[in-house]
Amino acid sequence: MSSRLFVATRKGLFRLDRKRSGWAIGEVSFLGDNVSMVLPDRRDGTLYAALALGHFGVKLRRSRDVGATWEEITAPAYPPLPEGAEPDKTPDGREWPQRVELLWSLEAGREDQPGQLWCGTIPGGLFRSTDHGQSWELMRSLWEHPTRKGWFGGGYDWPGIHSICVDRGGVTIGISCGGVWRSTDEGATWETRTKGMYAEYMPPERRDDPGIQDPHRVVACAAQPDALWTQHHNGLFRSTDGGKTWREVTSVRPSKFGFTMAVHPKDPETAWVVPAKKDEQRVPVDGKVVVARTRDGGETFTVLDKGLPQANAFDLTYRHGLDVDGTGNVLAFGTTTGSLWISEDGGDSWQTISNHLPPVYAVRFAEGAADA
Amino acid sequence: MPRVTFTQHIARHVPCPARDVEGRTVREALDAYFTAEPAVRGYVLDEQGVVRKHVVIFVDGHQTTDRTSLGDAVGEGSVIYVMQALSGG
Numbered sequence: 001m002s003s004r005l006f007v008a009t010r011k012g013l014f015r016l017d018r019k020r021s022g023w024a025i026g027e028v029s030f031l032g033d034n035v036s037m038v039l040p041d042r043r044d045g046t047l048y049a050a051l052a053l054g055h056f057g058v059k060l061r062r063s064r065d066v067g068a069t070w071e072e073i074t075a076p077a078y079p080p081l082p083e084g085a086e087p088d089k090t091p092d093g094r095e096w097p098q099r100v101e102l103l104w105s106l107e108a109g110r111e112d113q114p115g116q117l118w119c120g121t122i123p124g125g126l127f128r129s130t131d132h133g134q135s136w137e138l139m140r141s142l143w144e145h146p147t148r149k150g151w152f153g154g155g156y157d158w159p160g161i162h163s164i165c166v167d168r169g170g171v172t173i174g175i176s177c178g179g180v181w182r183s184t185d186e187g188a189t190w191e192t193r194t195k196g197m198y199a200e201y202m203p204p205e206r207r208d209d210p211g212i213q214d215p216h217r218v219v220a221c222a223a224q225p226d227a228l229w230t231q232h233h234n235g236l237f238r239s240t241d242g243g244k245t246w247r248e249v250t251s252v253r254p255s256k257f258g259f260t261m262a263v264h265p266k267d268p269e270t271a272w273v274v275p276a277k278k279d280e281q282r283v284p285v286d287g288k289v290v291v292a293r294t295r296d297g298g299e300t301f302t303v304l305d306k307g308l309p310q311a312n313a314f315d316l317t318y319r320h321g322l323d324v325d326g327t328g329n330v331l332a333f334g335t336t337t338g339s340l341w342i343s344e345d346g347g348d349s350w351q352t353i354s355n356h357l358p359p360v361y362a363v364r365f366a367e368g369a370a371d372a
Numbered sequence: 373m374p375r376v377t378f379t380q381h382i383a384r385h386v387p388c389p390a391r392d393v394e395g396r397t398v399r400e401a402l403d404a405y406f407t408a409e410p411a412v413r414g415y416v417l418d419e420q421g422v423v424r425k426h427v428v429i430f431v432d433g434h435q436t437t438d439r440t441s442l443g444d445a446v447g448e449g450s451v452i453y454v455m456q457a458l459s460g461g
Binding site: 053054055056057059072075077078079080081098099100 | 381382385386411414415416418419420422424426427456457
């Protein structure tokens with residue numbers, strides 16, 4: 001099981017190590033700074049941290065010694081507009097910024113492409129590096145897709161790419177609000193994969209429009225990457241054919257609203273969500289923090305609350321705030337009110353690590369080489 | 373030669389020593405500075421060369437307003453201060 005967890009927060013990056021006495025917060029990097037994402041690269045142990053400095057823009061840092069020291073590397077950036085070109089406009093007429101506002105997702109490439117990294121940004125650009133983050137290339141095939149200008153912001157002012165699932169057959173991404181897309185030719189072309197999803201928050205004529213779906217988080221089972229789960233703005237959806245078709249999962253309790261989702265790395269039938277009350281009231285149902293788990297592909301859910309606060313709790317878990325380790329037994333989730341819980345029994349029971357962290361954006365277990 | 377100096381807030385992230393540089397406008401002076409200290413550029417300007425939203429630039433105590441082309445004039449003895457705005461932290 002993983003014995004190391006990284007927690008990216010509004011005020012720094014925290015490293016937790018599992019010792020004989022239990023989980024403990026250790027190294028803290030970038031204290032005081034906004035860390036939007038962290039990636040412990042399982043392939044070589046390199047650690048990447050994305051910063052969103054309030055004054056000085058987005059930055060990308062890399063560590064070869066699990067966070068003891070860091071170097072600044074190139075952050076993804078948009079190329080200049082061609083001479084005389086007008087900036088793109090969003091559906092509500094605002095100019096689409098040609099400037100990276102947030103590094104929102106960061107993922108390692110395939111095992112046989114050791115230097116490859118993917119980064120999703122706000123506004124909704126997808127970038128790829130083939131040299132461990134030394135340089136980045138905007139995926140123009142997606143950026144210049146005619147439907148891109150129809151995407152709109154969800155949670156932020158601009159649309160953004162928050163989910164990147166890499167497998168041997170291709171790359172699947174999730175965009176709020178721009179749907180689910182897949183490329184099977186190294187990013188040369190992209191197609192939408194939202195059939196079966198629908199949008200309650202749009203006029204009826206646009207309900208099934210692929211480019212306006214709001215998948216809050218898309219995750220794939222590592223062992224069976226055609227098995228995908230999505231926590232969507234208006235509920236859960238599941239696919240068993242690589243996203244070609246989706247089926248709504250209606251049995252989730254205590255509510256269908258939420259942001260985050262995790263799937264067991266070996267068992268595609270097992271998945272977890274952290275529900276919140278509803279779109280208009282983004283707090284736990286009845287003040288109780290719970291995790292919902294299915295072990296049968298969404299037919300039934302168990303509400304897990306052992307060790308979690310069951311009164312007057314107002315924690316919200318963001319898109320990247322939940323993670324499961326490579327065994328499927330160890331889970332962690334962190335919240336906007338600075339709580340962090342870990343389970344070592346698949347979610348049956350939870351231990352409180354802290355209730356006093358800065359707002360948590362992302363939690364990620366280190367696997368493989370990063371455990372060294 | 374105009375002198376370019378930076379708030380300590382930036383120095384926390386990237387070395388940015390004060391330097392005397394050639395230039396008759398803020399743009400020319402900063403370009404000269406970034407040629408010598410390329411890592412500082414992305415902290416002051418975005419990828420399109422525009423002053424970041426929460427950065428402010430003063431010339432001899434006066435706040436500049438041209439945040440896109442940086443055309444404000446600077447004199448031989450001018451001091452250009454690059455500061456953090458009090459918003460955005």
